[in-house]
């Protein structure tokens with residue numbers, strides 16, 4: 001069996017090494033057009049920032065190490081330029097000598113990754129880089145060193161360097177953070193109305209606040225018109241000085257070889273594969289960013305460019321190839337759909353997500369419930385507790401978990417992984433309340449943030465409580481519902497939602513008769529006291545809903561909308577709020 005692999009990083013090298021573990025006799029050749037294989041692309045931004053000081057730490061393997069341990073024939077500086085499916089050969093160009101050769105295969109694995117696209121208008125004359133390869137970071141760090149001058153350890157760089165990062169997605173924000181860590185003045189430009197587009201706007205607003213707090217000039221609803229003479233011009237007519245531009249505007253699956261060879265391209269625009277990573281040609285496999293995935297929420301085709309999936313599918317392709325060979329070892333299992341679990345760190349704030357957002361669910365018309373909570377990562381009485389904001393999306397009909405987003409500090413990573421695992425295992429949202437999770441005060445709470453999510457979800461599913469979302473509040477008030485803030489008078493005086501009246505939770509029973517007539521919306525700071533108030537009032541016969549996530553979520557949503565009207569979760573009808581009044585002077589006092 002002769003197996004050729006195109007691309008020698010995440011998916012390709014996983015396929016190659018797994019293949020060797022399954023078949024000692026196979027001939028395995030890996031072609032990599034770059035000069036490095038199996039490098040840590042996810043670590044590249046941290047080398048720019050200086051957090052990873054040793055460049056060699058990025059280079060996890062070499063052709064020599066892969067040859068000695070796995071007997072792989074790894075050919076760097078070799079680009080596969082075409083596939084002849086009838087002859088079962090590929091043509092390969094040596095990028096150093098220009099020599100073109102032909103290599104035959106029994107099986108071929110395409111792991112060529114993704115391509116970038118430039119959004120910069122022609123004629124821009126500033127240095128422009130992407131942040132995808134070792135060569136990219138070598139060039140970026142050399143440019144930064146040149147631009148900042150020699151400087152010294154005591155005084156820092158001799159000159160301030162300025163950069164514009166186009167695209168405020170995952171890699172864009174990693175670039176921003178690491179440039180700032182290097183002392184670069186950064187402008188982050190985002191075409192959409194918010195940073196981190198896959199997040200819902202009220203979850204993204206705190207991330208934008210963190211960026212601004214670290215001196216980043218964040219510009220949403222903005223695109224770059226051009227760059228020349230050391231300045232970058234934006235769509236709003238303003239411009240900034242810049243020494244370099246980093247483009248992080250997203251990636252597209254690299255389908256060039258597959259398309260030219262007549263392989264089926266899926267609806268998502270990536271290479272179609274079956275559930276064993278086989279393309280429309282049974283002798284050719286595709287894995288990684290170039291290959292189509294099945295979305296676990298919709299069951300439909302999707303594109304997800306993540307390292308974990310590339311590694312998993314590389315392994316799956318090798319399993320499938322081993323099974324298709326004579327003397328099959330029977331290791332292939334059908335691929336699981338993908339949930340799109342992702343995490344990024346920005347100046348100590350962790351942002352994580354899985355599954356679908358509320359915006360996406362609304363656009364698809366899928367009935368859903370939303371839960372916002374703001375728990376601490378561990379017991380509040382134990383030093384160092386940090387608050388996180390959690391959002392859970394739940395199928396209204398089945399109670400299935402459809403997605404989650406978490407922004408905070410410590411403990412965000414483990415909570416998103418618990419939710420992702422619960423989703424993979426088919427647990428309902430209410431079942432999160434019953435998960436038995438590790439607890440000691442420095443690690444969690446006896447009611448872990450995951451359990452708390454489950455309690456709220458369970459209450460909503462059972463109808464024990466009713467809630468409304470921050471973006472639904474204006475319409476509710478316009479329709480005549482009264483907003484009752486059940487926080488303390490001090491909290492109310494410090495900051496409140498326009499139109500709210502203040503009746504602290506502990507006074508609610510005494511003042512019950514004085515509340516405005518008609519349906520009520522109650523709220524507190526994070527939703528918990530609001531829930532108690534809603535339970536009290538509904539048991540006393542009032543029609544009441546709790547503002548989900550309380551003032552904190554509402555304020556984050558308001559901040560998102562203030563930054564851009566395009567940050568709306570869903571198009572909202574124009575409303576003019578009706579300000580409710582308390583029925584007695586006593587309550588006002």
Ligand SMILES: Cc1cc2nc3c(=O)[nH]c(=O)nc-3n(C[C@H](O)[C@H](O)[C@H](O)COP(=O)(O)OP(=O)(O)OC[C@H]3O[C@@H](n4cnc5c(N)ncnc54)[C@H](O)[C@@H]3O)c2cc1C
Pocket residue numbers: 006007008009010011012031032033034041042043044045078079080081111112113114131132133171254257287288289290305306307308310
């Ligand atoms: C800066 C950065 C940070 C990231 N951080 C994370 C993270 O934190 N978490 C996460 O999950 N994912 C992250 N990713 C994404 C992750 O790296 C990719 O999803 C993953 O590497 C995809 O694996 P792949 O094998 O499909 O492609 P790649 O790993 O990109 O490898 C493809 C290789 O194929 C080679 N190639 C292409 N065409 C040819 C050809 N014709 N002939 C020969 N060789 C060819 C390319 O040179 C390339 O080296 C990050 C990516 C980048 C760039």
